[in-house]
Every structure is written in structure tokens, then in C-alpha cells.
Amino acid sequence: MNQTEKRCWLIKELQSDMPEYGALTIPETPEEQKKLLRSLMNVRPAKPVSEAFLQIQDEYLREESRLRGICDGMTLPGVKADGRISLWKGDITALKVGAIVNAANSALIGCFIPCHACIDNAIHSFAGIQLRLECDALMNRQGHEEPVGHAKLTRAYNLPCSYVLHTVGPVIQGRVSEEDRSLLASCYRSCLETAAANGITSVAFCCISTGVFHFPNRPAAEIAVKTVREFLEKDIRMTKIVFNVFKDSDLEIYQDLLN
Missing domain, CATH: 3.40.220.10 (Leucine Aminopeptidase, subunit E, domain 1)
Structure with missing residues (x-):
């Protein structure tokens, strides 16, 4: 998966994890997608998460860090x-x-x-x-x-x-x-x-x-x-x-x- 695919995958996983946000539409632009992903991460309570999620999240965040400088x-x-x-x-x-x-x-x-x-x-x-x-x-x-x-x-x-x-x-x-x-x-x-x-x-x-x-x-x-x-x-x-x-x-x- 590229960064966009990982970002959208993470958003969908978080929406599945928190059904109250499931109706939110994934935006088309990268910046709006990033805002939605960050927002969902911000509101997520401290509870267990799958290893699959962590692997994709870590790959995504480390690449974002590299790109930001x-x-x-x-x-x-x-x-x-x-x-x-x-x-x-x-x-x-x-x-x-x-x-x-x-x-x-x-x-x-x-x-x-x-x-x-x-x-x-x-x-x-x-x-x-x-x-x-x-x-x-x-x-x-x-x-x-x-x-x-x-x-x-x-x-x-x-x-x-x-x-x-x-x-x-x-x-x-x-x-x-x-x-x-x-x-x-x-x-x-x-x-x-x-x-x-x-x-x-x-x-x-x-x-x-x-x-x-x-x-x-x-x-x-x-x-x-x-x-x-x-x-x-x-x-x-x-x-x-x-x-x-x-x-x-x-x-x-x-x-x-x-x-």
C-alpha cells in the first residue's frame, strides 16, 4: 500500500473500532484525509488494538515523519x-x-x-x-x-x-x-x-x-x-x-x- 491507501485503511479501521464515527465520509484530498485520521486517533480511548493496525500505522507515521523532515x-x-x-x-x-x-x-x-x-x-x-x-x-x-x-x-x-x-x-x-x-x-x-x-x-x-x-x-x-x-x-x-x-x-x- 502507498501512503494514501494506508491512510484510508487506517481511517476505515478506526471507524470500525468506533462505530459512532462510521458515517463520516473519507475526504478526497490528502490534507483533509490527514485531518480525519488525526481526529479519529485523538478521540480514540485507550483500549487494545490489533497488531495489523499497529503495523500499518507505524509504517504510515514513520514515512510521514520522513516526508515532513x-x-x-x-x-x-x-x-x-x-x-x-x-x-x-x-x-x-x-x-x-x-x-x-x-x-x-x-x-x-x-x-x-x-x-x-x-x-x-x-x-x-x-x-x-x-x-x-x-x-x-x-x-x-x-x-x-x-x-x-x-x-x-x-x-x-x-x-x-x-x-x-x-x-x-x-x-x-x-x-x-x-x-x-x-x-x-x-x-x-x-x-x-x-x-x-x-x-x-x-x-x-x-x-x-x-x-x-x-x-x-x-x-x-x-x-x-x-x-x-x-x-x-x-x-x-x-x-x-x-x-x-x-x-x-x-x-x-x-x-x-x-x-
Whole structure:
């Protein structure tokens, strides 16, 4: 099967798996087909799936990743102050590093809103449905919601990176408190400690807690840079830290803080 055939096959399998979406017509254009496939993957609950589905899904997602382009994070130039730190503007799901960081919610099983623009949705969509299954198993064993400021490690499945670090950042309601600042720093520290403890030497961070969690961008970046620098001063295991941004405004903030 080519990519179009695999995409349509996956859509039909998901519709069969979730009959409530069976009446949806498969669009004619590739982009609309991709949106429908992603939407169905987003809303699918964590439940067993056939090996046949996983094989076709994995082949499809890995080829899509190749076609979108993969950036080797280890080749990114370092900043002047510390060559281990890099700044990169782009799609974090395209980065090939040891682990990328997912700004998750407390349920830790991904975003269920079809094609939502959050990083949680993107990471789960391009990793494949196995990621939700692994996260669900982790949370069932834990027995409670994920606390703010901690980190969980999972495989990355069809992403170019090897692992995903999931962390829940503080949600800002009103003014930023000292506790909010401390919890955000804990997110970065926990991710680094978890990575190092598992032999991961390169990590790409998104802008945790900004966006829908409403942490102001510059203070969040200041905390991120300070926490990472403090960790690198004491721990030599990390060889590459990438601050990944998506907006020009965040790029300017990090350029100012890192150079």
C-alpha cells in the first residue's frame, strides 16, 4: 500500500473500532484525509488494538515523519555561553534527540480534542496510539492524577526521538505566585533528573505552562534557562539541551536570555 491507501485503511479501521464515527465520509484530498485520521486517533480511548493496525500505522507515521523532515538535534549549534545548549524554532515532533518534553495535563493520556493545536495533541498524534496506551497503563498503576512539577518517561514510538518526558506545569489564574515559579522550575528539574537517571543525554524542552496554561512567556523562559543552567553546572551527563520554540516572540526572548 502507498501512503494514501494506508491512510484510508487506517481511517476505515478506526471507524470500525468506533462505530459512532462510521458515517463520516473519507475526504478526497490528502490534507483533509490527514485531518480525519488525526481526529479519529485523538478521540480514540485507550483500549487494545490489533497488531495489523499497529503495523500499518507505524509504517504510515514513520514515512510521514520522513516526508515532513527530521532535524538532528545533536547537530544544532550551541549558544556562546554553553555549547551544550541550543535554541531551535520549529516543530518539536521533528527533533531527533534522546527525549522531547511534552507539556501534558494531569490525566497524562493525551489531548482528546480533534486536531487541537496543543503540543500534547501533536506528540500523541505523531507518536501513534501506543503512546496513549502506555500513558494509560502508567496512570492506572499510579492510581491518581499526575502532580504538577513531576515527570514521567515513556517510549516515543513513531517520533524521531527515543523517549518522551511528560510533565504537568502550573496553571496560572491571576498573578504568578512564588509557588507557581517553584513548580515550573520543578518541571524542568524533574525532566532532567528523570532523563539522566535513565541514561538519556539529550533533551528538547518546549515552553512549559505558556499558552493555555497562561504562564507569562518571559518569566517562564527565565525560569527555564536558570533551572537548566543550574543543573548543567552540577551534572555532566547531559550533552545537549534544546530550547524549542514555535513563536517568533519566544525566539526573541530566549535569544536575549541565552546570548
